[in-house]
Amino acid sequence: MNSARSRTDGVAQGSAGGRALSTGYDAPPASDDAGDREDGPRVALKILVAGGFGVGKTTLVGAVSEIRPLRTEEALTDASIGVDDLDGVAAKTTTTVAMDFGRITLRDGVAIYLFGTPGQERFWFMWNELSRGALGAVVLADTRRLMASFASIDYFERKGTPFVVAVNCFDDADRYDPPEIRTALDIDPHVPVLMCDARRTGSAKEVLVSLVEHALRLAGGSR
Amino acid sequence: MDPSDVPGAPRGPGRERWLDAAAGPIVRPYAVTRGRTRPAGEPLDIVAILVATGRPPAEPGRLSRHQRRLLALCRRPHALADLASDLNLPLGVIRVLAGDLIESGLVDVQRWSTPVSPTGQPTMIQPHTDQNLLRMVLDELRAL
Numbered sequence: 001m002n003s004a005r006s007r008t009d010g011v012a013q014g015s016a017g018g019r020a021l022s023t024g025y026d027a028p029p030a031s032d033d034a035g036d037r038e039d040g041p042r043v044a045l046k047i048l049v050a051g052g053f054g055v056g057k058t059t060l061v062g063a064v065s066e067i068r069p070l071r072t073e074e075a076l077t078d079a080s081i082g083v084d085d086l087d088g089v090a091a092k093t094t095t096t097v098a099m100d101f102g103r104i105t106l107r108d109g110v111a112i113y114l115f116g117t118p119g120q121e122r123f124w125f126m127w128n129e130l131s132r133g134a135l136g137a138v139v140l141a142d143t144r145r146l147m148a149s150f151a152s153i154d155y156f157e158r159k160g161t162p163f164v165v166a167v168n169c170f171d172d173a174d175r176y177d178p179p180e181i182r183t184a185l186d187i188d189p190h191v192p193v194l195m196c197d198a199r200r201t202g203s204a205k206e207v208l209v210s211l212v213e214h215a216l217r218l219a220g221g222s223r
Numbered sequence: 224m225d226p227s228d229v230p231g232a233p234r235g236p237g238r239e240r241w242l243d244a245a246a247g248p249i250v251r252p253y254a255v256t257r258g259r260t261r262p263a264g265e266p267l268d269i270v271a272i273l274v275a276t277g278r279p280p281a282e283p284g285r286l287s288r289h290q291r292r293l294l295a296l297c298r299r300p301h302a303l304a305d306l307a308s309d310l311n312l313p314l315g316v317i318r319v320l321a322g323d324l325i326e327s328g329l330v331d332v333q334r335w336s337t338p339v340s341p342t343g344q345p346t347m348i349q350p351h352t353d354q355n356l357l358r359m360v361l362d363e364l365r366a367l
Contacts, residue, residue, distance in 0.1 A: 040300035043335045043350050044270035045360065064367075070307055072314040101304055106363040110356070113270050113304060129269060135351045135360075209364050216357040 042109025047211065048130050048161075049116045051140035052148025056168045056198035057116035058100055060140060063204035065102030065114055072097050072126065097123065112208075127155060136162035136215045138207055140198065143173045146184055153185060162215040164192040166207045190217075267303050267318050272333040273325075274300040280329055290320050297330050 049057045061067060097118070104112040115130050117123065131137070137156050141149040149165070156163040167181055176184075178193040187193060192210045197203040267273075275297040280286055286294065292310055301309070307317040324330035335350045350356055 040274075041272055041302055042300060042333065043356070044272055044302045045350055045356075046270050068305075068308045070304055070314065071312070072307075101308075103302075103305070104364075104367075106360060108359070109300070110360060110363070111270075111302065112360065112364075113302065115269075133268060133349055133351055135357070205364060205367055209361065212357055212361045212364060215351070216354060216361065219352045219354050219357060 039109060041103075041105070041111035044111045044113055046130060046134040047112055047114050047208065048127070048134055048137040049114055049140060050127075050137055050152040050156075051168075052142065052145055055140045055142045055145075055148065057140055060138070060166075060168075060196075060198035060204050060207070061100060061102040061114045061116050063199060063201045064208065065104045065112075067100050067102050070099050070101050072099060097126070099126070124155075131156070131159050131161050134161055136164070136211045138211055139163055139165045141165055141167045141181070141185070142170060143167060143176055143181070144170070146181070149185060153187065157188075162211065162218050164194065164207065164211045164214055166194055166196045166198075166210075168198045169195050267321060267332065269304050269314065270302045272300045272302050273297050273306065273321055273330050274333055276329060276331050278328055280327070287320070289316075290324060293317070293320055294324060294329055297324075300333060 049060055051057055058067065099118065100116050102114040104114070106112065112135070117127055117130060137152070139149050139152045139156065153163070153165070155161075165181065165185060165187060167176070167178075169175070178195065181187075182189075182191075182193045185193075192214050194207065194210055196207050275294055280294075283291075289310060289312065293306060296306060296309060303314065303317060303321065306321070307314045310317065312320075321330060325332065335348075335353070
């Protein structure tokens, strides 16, 4: 499984030639903050929102950002495997898949892109692309259907993608404590588990904060 | 009309198919890329940021309508996902069109580099592992 991960990582490192930017986010000009946001993103960070069908992925993305539609398609992802054979392409079926994403624009041209990833296995080709170079992932869980989260958790553990588990507290679901959830899902002790209400902006924001804190710890920084 | 009713329409496993009703129309999207499904260079990340170089196209007439719109949008930096959404074209199509613009020097991919390194040279730390960047993101998220 390590070989699969290193293969996709290799693709990520070798992105197309471009120019290096000198950056200066340590000394932000406070005055033209608004103008800065108008200038478009300078660096983009990906966060995946994964989980079973109907668990509230789009709700969570919509609670912290403006949702935008995006079309992608299955045939293309075969390209990311590195097969460079155009003959095969003609025979492939093209399947258009609709997905949503949201963007949070921070200062200094830093933007966070949130992708609600379809949970079914047939969409996993998209996960490979999305998880490459991702800041991390939120696994949304529903206590009534915890098993629906297993596949996502396995996936991110295997990929080494930082992730947190956020239990979306549906009104009619039984309440559990995070330790109970952790045991039920067999999650490593260092992985944050928190309860949330995906409809509420503040709650969704806390989930993202928890994820970034976790990613920062894994990157070697404290906090 | 069912496309398979058309004489000479592709049949069998090579035919385009619908996955979900919500997936939207299949308009043979690769018609706008003249049949190419692969970009010229490395596949661009879904959040790769593209920006116009400002160089004038050598042969403006050879740019397609979509490429001209893409180029116009890239006067300001745009992430690939935003371009696909703005132009309402599948991501893969945008990849091919953008790949052409990059190849012809009209568009660049913005690279992230951290400002300081022990050697004084810009380092190529990936943004998602850049601790300074993550700290800044954390502060900003908390303040939202």
